[in-house]
Amino acid sequence: MTDDSRDYRPHQAVSNGALQQSSPSVPIFWVEYRSDSIELRGGQLLVGRSAMCRLVLDDPLVSRQHAEFRVEDGFVTLYDLKSVNGVLVNGQRVERQSRLAPGDRVTIGSQDLILRARMLGVSGEPPAHEHKRFAETIHEQHTEHPFSSLNSMPGASDSTDDATIQGDGLDLLATVADKVLALKRGDEAERILATYLQNLLEKARNNQGLPNATAEKAAIYAAKLAGVTLKPLWVDYSIELYSILERPLPSQVVDSLYDLLRRIVGVNLSALREYVAILHAALGRLGPAEKFLVQRIEGLERLAALR
Numbered sequence: 001m002t003d004d005s006r007d008y009r010p011h012q013a014v015s016n017g018a019l020q021q022s023s024p025s026v027p028i029f030w031v032e033y034r035s036d037s038i039e040l041r042g043g044q045l046l047v048g049r050s051a052m053c054r055l056v057l058d059d060p061l062v063s064r065q066h067a068e069f070r071v072e073d074g075f076v077t078l079y080d081l082k083s084v085n086g087v088l089v090n091g092q093r094v095e096r097q098s099r100l101a102p103g104d105r106v107t108i109g110s111q112d113l114i115l116r117a118r119m120l121g122v123s124g125e126p127p128a129h130e131h132k133r134f135a136e137t138i139h140e141q142h143t144e145h146p147f148s149s150l151n152s153m154p155g156a157s158d159s160t161d162d163a164t165i166q167g168d169g170l171d172l173l174a175t176v177a178d179k180v181l182a183l184k185r186g187d188e189a190e191r192i193l194a195t196y197l198q199n200l201l202e203k204a205r206n207n208q209g210l211p212n213a214t215a216e217k218a219a220i221y222a223a224k225l226a227g228v229t230l231k232p233l234w235v236d237y238s239i240e241l242y243s244i245l246e247r248p249l250p251s252q253v254v255d256s257l258y259d260l261l262r263r264i265v266g267v268n269l270s271a272l273r274e275y276v277a278i279l280h281a282a283l284g285r286l287g288p289a290e291k292f293l294v295q296r297i298e299g300l301e302r303l304a305a306l307r
Contacts, residue, residue: 029076031055031069031106032114043071047108048081061085061109061173069100069115076100076115085109086191091179093188110175177221186229193221197237204244215241216250223256232266239268243275246282248293254300261303269304276301 029040038045038055046053048066057066063083070077079097080087087094088107100106102117173196180189200218204210219238226234235257242249249257261267279286279294286294 027074027117027119029069029071029102029115029117032116033111037116040069040071040076045069047113048083055113057109057111059109059111061176062111066108067106076117078106083108085173085176088176088179088188091183092185093180093191107176107179174217174221181224181228184228186225186231189225189228193225197222201237201241204241210245212247215245215247216253219249219253220256223253223260226260226264227256230264232264232268235260235264236268236271239271239275243271243278246278248279248286248290248297251293251296254293254296257300258303261300261307265307267304267307269301272301272304 031038031040031045033055045055046065046068047055047057047062048064049057049059049062050064053065061084063081063085065081066083067081067087068079070079077097077099078087078089078094080094089098089100090105091107100115102115104115106113106115173192177189177192180192197218200210200214204215219241222234222237222241225231238249238253238257248254276294276298279297283291283294
């Protein structure tokens with residue numbers, strides 16, 4: 001999405017972002033978030049975790065000052081303020097800035113906001129169906145958020161984005177990543193998930209412990225990335241991760257790999273063979289279902305050898 005890609009043009013520009021209440025053709029912009037409407041008062045709306053923002057989102061995927069909406073020459077432009085996890089507009093990653101049109105859906109962290117606009121009538125009053133509570137500042141609290149306690153852990157810093165979740169919280173990242181994956185935008189999905197997945201692999205390499213459910217989700221999303229990017233490195237990722245864990249890959253991932261190995265060239269065959277050897281050495285402690293998976297993984301080795 002580029003600045004000249006939108007064709008929304010109000011009848012009269014707003015000078016310096018100010019809302020000129022006396023003109024019948026001046027647009028008024030606001031952002032809908034959940035049950036609230038936040039007017040772009042003064043032509044700006046800063047969004048982030050910091051108390052300095054007008055819309056404060058208590059979301060570990062959100063940076064302290066994550067993004068800003070600005071009314072400029074009668075248009076609304078969204079700026080990504082070098083956030084950790086980026087900003088999406090209608091499922092597409094924003095590169096620095098993007099001009100918006102009314103109805104656009106903006107995803108910041110795991111939160112969705114919608115830009116709205118209308119033309120002021122002669123009376124300056126909104127239509128009857130648009131009477132809403134216009135908030136000055138919103139501090140959105142997620143009291144049941146599973147990572148809400150991380151900001152108070154030793155080493156966390158309020159002065160930086162260190163507390164923004166990058167290596168934990170796949171359930172939250174997946175909310176954004178799944179939208180991008182559905183659009184087959186592999187590069188953007190990689191930018192969302194790569195840091196998380198790499199952090200998990202490093203934990204496994206350093207014997208820091210990795211829950212079975214977390215490892216399974218990591219392998220599933222690595223397979224999804226392989227499917228949309230056709231990059232062998234994401235197949236290699238799952239193989240290395242489960243070689244370290246000395247466990248068979250989840251059946252869902254094995255099913256995916258049978259398809260992926262027919263479409264992807266360059267998978268590390270030596271690493272796959274080493275993984276099969278590791279599983280053979282572990283057969284004595286595996287149950288019947290896992291032993292069956294080992295047989296299927298052996299089939300993957302034969303399939304990869306034919307590529």
